[in-house]
Amino acid sequence: MKDLALSKVYQMLEPGPVVLLTTAHKGRANIMTMSWHMMVEFEPPLVACVLSEANYSFAALRATKECVIAIPAVKLAPIVAEIGNCSGRDVDKFERFGLTPKSAERVAPPLVAECFVNLECRVKDTRLVNTFNLFILEVVKAWVDPAQKNPKTIHHHGYGKFVVDGEVIKLKSGKP
Amino acid sequence: MKDLALSKVYQMLEPGPVVLLTTAHKGRANIMTMSWHMMVEFEPPLVACVLSEANYSFAALRATKECVIAIPAVKLAPIVAEIGNCSGRDVDKFERFGLTPKSAERVAPPLVAECFVNLECRVKDTRLVNTFNLFILEVVKAWVDPAQKNPKTIHHHGYGKFVVDGEVIKLKSGKP
Numbered sequence: 001m002k003d004l005a006l007s008k009v010y011q012m013l014e015p016g017p018v019v020l021l022t023t024a025h026k027g028r029a030n031i032m033t034m035s036w037h038m039m040v041e042f043e044p045p046l047v048a049c050v051l052s053e054a055n056y057s058f059a060a061l062r063a064t065k066e067c068v069i070a071i072p073a074v075k076l077a078p079i080v081a082e083i084g085n086c087s088g089r090d091v092d093k094f095e096r097f098g099l100t101p102k103s104a105e106r107v108a109p110p111l112v113a114e115c116f117v118n119l120e121c122r123v124k125d126t127r128l129v130n131t132f133n134l135f136i137l138e139v140v141k142a143w144v145d146p147a148q149k150n151p152k153t154i155h156h157h158g159y160g161k162f163v164v165d166g167e168v169i170k171l172k173s174g175k176p
Numbered sequence: 177m178k179d180l181a182l183s184k185v186y187q188m189l190e191p192g193p194v195v196l197l198t199t200a201h202k203g204r205a206n207i208m209t210m211s212w213h214m215m216v217e218f219e220p221p222l223v224a225c226v227l228s229e230a231n232y233s234f235a236a237l238r239a240t241k242e243c244v245i246a247i248p249a250v251k252l253a254p255i256v257a258e259i260g261n262c263s264g265r266d267v268d269k270f271e272r273f274g275l276t277p278k279s280a281e282r283v284a285p286p287l288v289a290e291c292f293v294n295l296e297c298r299v300k301d302t303r304l305v306n307t308f309n310l311f312i313l314e315v316v317k318a319w320v321d322p323a324q325k326n327p328k329t330i331h332h333h334g335y336g337k338f339v340v341d342g343e344v345i346k347l348k349s350g351k352p
Contacts, residue, residue, distance in 0.1 A: 014211050015331035015339060016192010033351075035190050038214035040226050040308050048224055048310065050216050074345075081347035127303055132216050132312065134224065136304070152342070155191035155331070160349035163191060166328070166342020169250075171257035173336035175209075 001102070004117065004142035009045035010176070012071055012117045013037060017153030018080055018162065020070040021049070022101075022109040025060035029101055029110050030088035032057040033080050035156045037069070042176060045139040046124060053133055056088040061135060065123035066107040069137075070115035073151035074164050081160060106141045116148035177278070180293065180318035185221035186352070188247055188293045189213060193329030194256055194338070196246040197225070198277075198285040201236035205277055205286050206264030208233040209256050211332040213245070218352060221315040222300060229309055232264040237311060241299035242283040245313075246291035249327035250340050257336060282317045292324035 004012075013019075021034045032055055040046035047069065051058045061067050072080050079097045086093065094101050094110075101110030104120045111118040120143075125136035152165040180188075189195075197210045208231055216222035223245065227234045237243050248256050255273045262269065270277050270286075277286030280296045287294040296319075301312035328341040 011334045014192075015333055016190075036214050036216065038212050038224065038226065040212065040310060046308065048214065048226075048308075050214065050224075077345060078347055081349045084349060084351050125304070125307070128301070128312070131301070132222065132224075134216060134312075136308065136310075154345070155341070156351075157191055158187045158352050160347045160351075162345050162347060163341045164343045164345060165331070165339045167340045169253060169330070169338050169340060171254055171336045171338060173257045173260060175260050175336075176334050 001118065001143040002146050004144040006045050006139060006142055007043045009119060009139050009142050010039045010042055013047060014039050015153065016155055017071055018156050020072060020080065020083065020112055020115065021057060022068040022070065022112060023057045023060035023064065024109040025064055029094060030057055030060060031083055031093045033084035040136060047121065047137045047139060048134055049137065050132065050134050058133065061123065062129065064108065066109055067121050067137065068104055068107065068109045068111055069119040069121060070112035071117040071153060072115050073148060074154050076114060077154050077162060111143060116145045116151040118143040177294065177319040178322050180320040182221050182315060182318055183219045185295060185315050185318050186215045186218050189223060190215050191329065192331055193247055194332050196248060196256065196259065196288055196291065197233060198244040198246065198288060199233045199236035199240065200285040201240055205270060206233055206236060207259055207269045207288070209260035216312060223297065223313045223315060224310060225313065226308065226310050234309065237299065238305065240284065242285055243297050243313065244280055244283065244285045244287055245295040245297060246288035247293040247329060248291050249324060250330050252290060253330050253338060287319060292321045292327040294319040
């Protein structure tokens with residue numbers, strides 16, 4: 001894992017990939033699959049995300065105020081879907097799916113070694129948690145795996161339909 | 177344009193496409209390009225989005241509390257990028273880019289006839305507008321163009337790099 005500049009974090013999340021979110025609570029690490037997230041600020045990078053309060057991870061994030069957002073490439077898609085089909089209440093998902101937890105630098109939840117990007121996050125604002133389950137996170141440390149070249153991400157369309165990144169096009173734009 | 181069930185709106189936004197956002201303020205319609213949005217609730221569909229306060233559309237959305245989110249397919253990509261490169265302060269973007277405004281049913285801002293989905297939205301919550309420029313919108317009416325079959329969307333990676341939807345994969349998942 002290599003440092004990723006905080007100023008480049010948005011390039012990873014803005015395209016809307018399905019991500020994994022790890023938490024650590026009461027001595028246990030857990031992972032969930034998440035698609036409801038967006039960038040809120042470039043730098044320091046702020047990210048908004050929505051977690052169902054039915055998710056085991058919701059209580060962990062609310063209590064500990066820390067998480068890691070890990071971005072999987074398409075080769076992990078079958079595992080990513082399965083992670084969304086079971087609960088951390090019942091199973092150790094790192095063990096079941098053969099994923100490797102790796103110590104983060106600034107937060108307690110683990111990185112996912114198999115993901116090409118890992119973002120260490122702290123909860124920054126909780127004003128919309130009660131009404132909408134919406135957390136504002138600040139990315140305090142970011143990692144990229146240089147061994148994964150041009151990783152393709154996946155995008156969820158509902159009920160197991162995922163669209164994989166396709167052609168890259170370049171257009172004239174001064175926008176970050 | 178055909179009715180789109182509100183229960184299916186999330187399938188359009190969850191994958192993270194670049195979208196257009198229209199507003200109408202002081203007798204003028206305007207369009208901006210937007211990538212910072214996410215689903216917040218399935219039904220009624222709630223959407224969060226972040227608009228820079230430097231955008232002409234920010235003041236319009238804040239004042240009128242109405243907008244339309246229109247989803248363009250890849251054939252509109254060059255126009256979508258150009259829309260992001262100029263401001264409604266200086267130019268009538270519908271006219272400059274040859275887009276067709278179409279009356280919405282429940283809100284004042286226009287639909288974009290060339291987009292394959294149009295979502296009529298009202299601002300639902302403004303608590304995070306001052307701090308993060310973050311609006312919570314409720315989709316009150318949704319439209320889909322049945323003539324655009326299997327539209328491919330685009331995803332922004334920064335500075336004019338866009339990734340087009342590629343391969344579709346189906347995985348076992350009970351998740352909406």
